[in-house]
Amino acid sequence: AQKVTQAQTEISVVEKEDVTLDCVYETRDTTYYLFWYKQPPSGELVFLIRRNSFDEQNEISGRYSWNFQKSTSSFNFTITASQVVDSAVYFCALSDPGNQFYFGTGTSLTVIP
Amino acid sequence: DVKVTQSSRYLVKRTGEKVFLECVQDMDHENMFWYRQDPGLGLRLIYFSYDVKMKEKGDIPEGYSVSREKKERFSLILESASTNQTSMYLCASSPGTETTNEKLFFGSGTQLSVL
Numbered sequence: 007a008q009k010v011t012q013a014q015t016e017i018s019v020v021e022k023e024d025v026t027l028d029c030v031y032e033t034r035d036t037t038y039y040l041f042w043y044k045q046p047p048s049g050e051l052v053f054l055i056r057r058n059s060f061d062e063q064n065e066i067s068g069r070y071s072w073n074f075q076k077s078t079s080s081f082n083f084t085i086t087a088s089q090v091v092d093s094a095v096y097f098c099a100l101s102d103p104g105n106q107f108y109f110g111t112g113t114s115l116t117v118i119p
Numbered sequence: 120d121v122k123v124t125q126s127s128r129y130l131v132k133r134t135g136e137k138v139f140l141e142c143v144q145d146m147d148h149e150n151m152f153w154y155r156q157d158p159g160l161g162l163r164l165i166y167f168s169y170d171v172k173m174k175e176k177g178d179i180p181e182g183y184s185v186s187r188e189k190k191e192r193f194s195l196i197l198e199s200a201s202t203n204q205t206s207m208y209l210c211a212s213s214p215g216t217e218t219t220n221e222k223l224f225f226g227s228g229t230q231l232s233v234l
Contacts, residue, residue: 012161015159038220039220041222043225048227049128049207049209049227049228049230050225050226050227050228051209051211051223051225052225053222053223053224056220056221056222058220097161097162101220103220105150105213105220106164107152107162107164107223109154109161109162110161111159111160111161112161
């Protein structure tokens with residue numbers, strides 16, 4: 007069975023600090039996709055990144071970076087120099103060959119000015 | 120810009136009422152989904168549809184039904200609302216099955232309170 011675990015329920019950081027959000031997944035499939043979504047107070051989940059299981063290259067997009075490690079079944083998300091606008095709930099998700107999505111329970115990030 | 124629109128942002132209903140939550144997407148997507156979001160539980164799949172007039176149960180379908188008469192519209196129905204259905208409901212869509220594992224596009228959600 008598929009499972010996504012986000013052990014950090016809530017995180018608070020002071021503005022300009024770096025913060026890493028952890029995501030650990032379980033699957034027996036060899037082909038799968040991993041995602042991160044951001045949910046600001048407005049409610050709509052906003053897509054951040056999609057990564058397939060064969061691409062372990064880390065990715066950087068501005069202040070955001072993602073570290074995918076199959077050896078530890080982790081797909082961690084780092085925000086560098088955090089800003090107040092980064093305050094949101096962040097969800098990690100796994101999509102299996104059947105196109106089903108499995109979401110973690112989310113990490114609520116608060117960036118304090 | 121692509122869009123998934125949910126008809127209400129906030130909704131208050133009474134126990135026993137029949138409740139309709141509407142979702143419309145303008146991207147010609149084949150796949151549509153209904154999730155509910157509760158604190159500490161993340162997003163849980165209620166129902167999904169891969170085509171018009173087609174529906175499949177998700178992880179927590181009890182107490183819900185759905186309707187997909189047109190490709191762009193996917194309705195979630197609470198036949199007799201109960202207080203344990205108080206939750207945030209999120210609609211999502213994605214392209215057809217020919218393109219696998221594409222990202223989901225989400226609506227802004229409907230916060231339903233059942234009194």
